[in-house]
Amino acid sequence: MSHWIILPIVLPAMLAPFIVLAARYHISIQRVFAVAGVLAQLAIAIGLAVATSDGTIILYQLGDWAAPFGIVLVGDRLSTIMVLLTAVLSLFVLIYAIATEWDSRGANFHALFQFQLMGIMGAFLTGDLFNLFVFFEVLLIASYGLMIHAGGNERMRAGVQYVLFNLLGSTLFLFALGSIYAETGTLNMADLAHRAALIGADATVGIRVAAVLLLLVFAIKAALVPLHFWLPSSYAEAPGPVAALFAIMTKVGAYAIIRVYTMIFPPNLEATSGSFDVWLQPAALLSLALGMVGVLAAKKLDRLVAFAVIGSMGMVLVSISMFTPTSIAAALYYILHSTLAGAALFLIVDLVKASRKSLALTAMPPVAGAALTAGLFFAAAIAMAGLPPLSGFIGKLLILDAAFGAGHQGLIWFVILASSLVAVVGFGRAGSTVFWKAKSVMLDADDPVYERPHVMAYAAVGGLIALSATLTVLGGYVYDYMIATSEQLFDPAPYISTVLETPGKLSTPTEGH
Amino acid sequence: MEFLVASAVGILTAAGLYLVMRLRTFPVILGMSLLTYAVNVFLFASGRLVIGAPPILTDAETYTDPLPQALVLTAIVISFGMTAVVVMIALGSYLGSDDDGVNDPAFEKDEDLS
Numbered sequence: 001m002s003h004w005i006i007l008p009i010v011l012p013a014m015l016a017p018f019i020v021l022a023a024r025y026h027i028s029i030q031r032v033f034a035v036a037g038v039l040a041q042l043a044i045a046i047g048l049a050v051a052t053s054d055g056t057i058i059l060y061q062l063g064d065w066a067a068p069f070g071i072v073l074v075g076d077r078l079s080t081i082m083v084l085l086t087a088v089l090s091l092f093v094l095i096y097a098i099a100t101e102w103d104s105r106g107a108n109f110h111a112l113f114q115f116q117l118m119g120i121m122g123a124f125l126t127g128d129l130f131n132l133f134v135f136f137e138v139l140l141i142a143s144y145g146l147m148i149h150a151g152g153n154e155r156m157r158a159g160v161q162y163v164l165f166n167l168l169g170s171t172l173f174l175f176a177l178g179s180i181y182a183e184t185g186t187l188n189m190a191d192l193a194h195r196a197a198l199i200g201a202d203a204t205v206g207i208r209v210a211a212v213l214l215l216l217v218f219a220i221k222a223a224l225v226p227l228h229f230w231l232p233s234s235y236a237e238a239p240g241p242v243a244a245l246f247a248i249m250t251k252v253g254a255y256a257i258i259r260v261y262t263m264i265f266p267p268n269l270e271a272t273s274g275s276f277d278v279w280l281q282p283a284a285l286l287s288l289a290l291g292m293v294g295v296l297a298a299k300k301l302d303r304l305v306a307f308a309v310i311g312s313m314g315m316v317l318v319s320i321s322m323f324t325p326t327s328i329a330a331a332l333y334y335i336l337h338s339t340l341a342g343a344a345l346f347l348i349v350d351l352v353k354a355s356r357k358s359l360a361l362t363a364m365p366p367v368a369g370a371a372l373t374a375g376l377f378f379a380a381a382i383a384m385a386g387l388p389p390l391s392g393f394i395g396k397l398l399i400l401d402a403a404f405g406a407g408h409q410g411l412i413w414f415v416i417l418a419s420s421l422v423a424v425v426g427f428g429r430a431g432s433t434v435f436w437k438a439k440s441v442m443l444d445a446d447d448p449v450y451e452r453p454h455v456m457a458y459a460a461v462g463g464l465i466a467l468s469a470t471l472t473v474l475g476g477y478v479y480d481y482m483i484a485t486s487e488q489l490f491d492p493a494p495y496i497s498t499v500l501e502t503p504g505k506l507s508t509p510t511e512g513h
Numbered sequence: 514m515e516f517l518v519a520s521a522v523g524i525l526t527a528a529g530l531y532l533v534m535r536l537r538t539f540p541v542i543l544g545m546s547l548l549t550y551a552v553n554v555f556l557f558a559s560g561r562l563v564i565g566a567p568p569i570l571t572d573a574e575t576y577t578d579p580l581p582q583a584l585v586l587t588a589i590v591i592s593f594g595m596t597a598v599v600v601m602i603a604l605g606s607y608l609g610s611d612d613d614g615v616n617d618p619a620f621e622k623d624e625d626l627s
Binding site for chain 1: 533538541542545548549552555556558559560561578580581584587588591592594595596598599602603605606609610612614615616617618
């Protein structure tokens with residue numbers, strides 16, 4: 001049993017207390033350790049992704065207890081690619097936070113950042129539903145701290161909303177877990193898959209309630225309309241780099257939906273059929289439409305990007321709700337793309353905020369370093385709106401292609417294409433107001449002079465956009481990998497047998513115990 | 514017994530939800546606490562209600578499921594910590610802006626377009 005797979009969780013869990021205890025008053029030492037930790041994390045993530053790329057399923061039994069009695073970590077193609085995405089994103093976000101000195105504007109940024117990574121990595125790697133809940137709480141409690149980093153009244157108020165909404169979500173999660181346990185007597189995902197299929201047709205009430213409750217919980221995390229209300233204020237008011245890191249958190253919800261509904265409640269399970277095309281698909285189409293209308297209607301740049309995130313999550317969930325191997329593959333590609341593009345946009349909003357009186361979409365004097373910031377915004381907006389040549393275009397094309405011949409094809413095509421047009425207009429309007437109309441406003445003598453952001457801040461944003469371009473150039477390879485991933489998801493038998501049939505401590509009882 | 518536990522969960526949830534719909538942080542936090550109590554009792558009951566049986570397999574006929582008790586313990590610890598966090602953040606927000614509303618401020622106040 002190789003121990004590499006637990007390192008993405010243990011490494012930040014060790015690093016964070018170390019940073020708090022040993023380097024509390026030395027921001028430069030904190031930075032060194034944080035960057036080293038994230039780089040190590042990235043190396044491990046690459047290693048795990050390579051190890052699972054041939055379809056291997058890595059199983060790690062904590063304390064060597066066999067499933068379903070012990071907790072297991074499982075790495076397959078899907079979880080390792082999400083771990084890799086998190087590691088890549090966190091590296092760029094950390095570079096940005098250090099370059100703009102966001103990390104020194106309040107206490108304990110780096111420790112909370114590491115705890116946040118621990119929670120996200122754990123949520124992607126765990127093979128146990130209650131453990132998923134625990135890692136959700138770890139990532140949430142770290143995110144509460146990060147969300148109100150550097151303080152301020154607006155941010156505190158948004159923080160209260162964010163915490164309360166997520167506490168409600170956690171309560172709902174516990175209700176769902178309780179009903180699942182009452183119905184099946186297990187919380188291990190592989191064991192659940194086995195037992196959910198055994199429930200007789202006349203006794204499905206409980207498991208259906210549990211399946212829908214669980215879908216609701218993940219929909220809250222994924223900011224699906226009408227459960228999205230927590231997202232706009234909290235993402236807009238959070239510090240820029242934190243909002244960029246949060247771009248992966250909505251994807252944790254999407255990941256959980258894919259994982260649970262391919263394995264435990266697969267589409268061919270009669271008891272829970274219908275929850276996708278009847279409930280998820282209309283809600284996803286609505287979030288896509290509402291997100292992009294929000295982009296057009298936003299009066300401030302930060303809200304605009306928050307609504308773009310809601311729209312892109314709608315796009316991901318539209319693709320998931322079709323639930324074919326190609327549509328899941330398209331959704332996974334879009335998850336990679338929208339995480340990078342969303343994070344880049346939040347960082348750009350922060351660049352603009354640092355050199356402008358407010359983020360209101362009105363003409364104001366040019367921001368410091370206007371040409372470069374405007375260029376980056378242009379590229380990120382192209383990626384987010386889904387125009388060629390960046391990865392959003394390929395992602396949308398794949399989703400449209402997956403919708404071809406599926407149910408409600410006309411409606412899906414119409415909503416995706418119309419919302420893209422609205423998004424293009426919205427981003428175009430925002431970009432031209434913020435960056436072009438700036439030339440028409442004279443600089444007052446008493447206006448404060450803003451400093452140009454640090455070059456490494458630009459490098460971090462540019463790196464994210466370059467990755468989006470890489471996703472386009474290597475689109476064929478990435479899509480092939482996603483197809484392989486989704487084939488693995490639609491054939492969960494090897495996963496289940498690996499988890500349940502690997503012997504652990506319990507399988508070899510020794511004499512005298 | 515079943516009726517007692519079920520109605521306790523129901524009443525706690527109803528009261529919690531009612532309080533969560535208030536607009537000020539204090540009742541909302543109280544409502545959250547009631548909701549977490551409700552979910553703790555619910556989790557406890559998810560392993561079936563058994564009286565006077567040990568939580569381990571023995572030679573006796575019945576036993577009570579130990580796993581929900583472990584789950585409840587985890588849930589209690591987490592919800593306790595989370596409540597402490599939300600109380601602190603809500604206090605910070607109230608002391609900072611002299612307003613304990615949960616909603617966003619009215620639209621005009623929010624749009625600082627200057």
